[in-house]
């Protein structure tokens with residue numbers, strides 16, 4: 001059986017070593033705190049203004065300010081900065097925290113479209129940093145899709161789950 005990481009690599013087209021090239025350089029020190037705040041603000045401004053309601057409605061129960069903070073604190077912690085996210089909320093456990101949401105392949109592609117535009121709109125993000133970050137995002141997005149499919153299978157009593 002393929003692991004979630006293997007599925008993520010295959011479905012995203014991003015090899016694991018490229019996805020984790022964010023760990024070869026400290027992007028937090030390179031880009032600075034405010035750059036991550038700006039990136040998440042640009043991203044969620046686009047998400048909350050999306051005219052494709054099927055996507056926008058996935059975020060209907062979130063406050064934009066909270067979503068922005070959740071995201072930049074996670075990015076900062078994952079990319080070499082202080083563990084702001086875990087100090088406030090505990091382990092990121094991304095698959096579990098996305099369980100309420102329909103994280104399909106289509107949703108992943110839409111998420112990535114907004115993120116690519118957000119990366120382009122923040123001028124402090126140079127092209128090498130952008131490539132590293134985008135590969136990490138793309139791989140992680142499809143890791144979440146794989147996690148979502150696994151969770152759904154378990155919930156519907158798929159393959160290995162016995163229901164009584």
Ligand code: HEM
Pocket residue numbers: 058059062063066067068070071074089092094097098101102103104107108109111136137138140141142144145
């Ligand atoms: C694949 C498509 C994705 C969808 C549809 C999706 C959807 C969502 C939604 C609806 C939320 C709740 C917003 C909030 O209140 O914080 C959320 C939170 C979050 N997402 Fe995603 N997401 C996706 C991909 C990603 C990716 C690729 C990452 C990381 C690289 C990520 C990291 C996070 C984090 C850190 C949170 C905050 C979790 C929390 O504290 O509860 N998401 N996401």
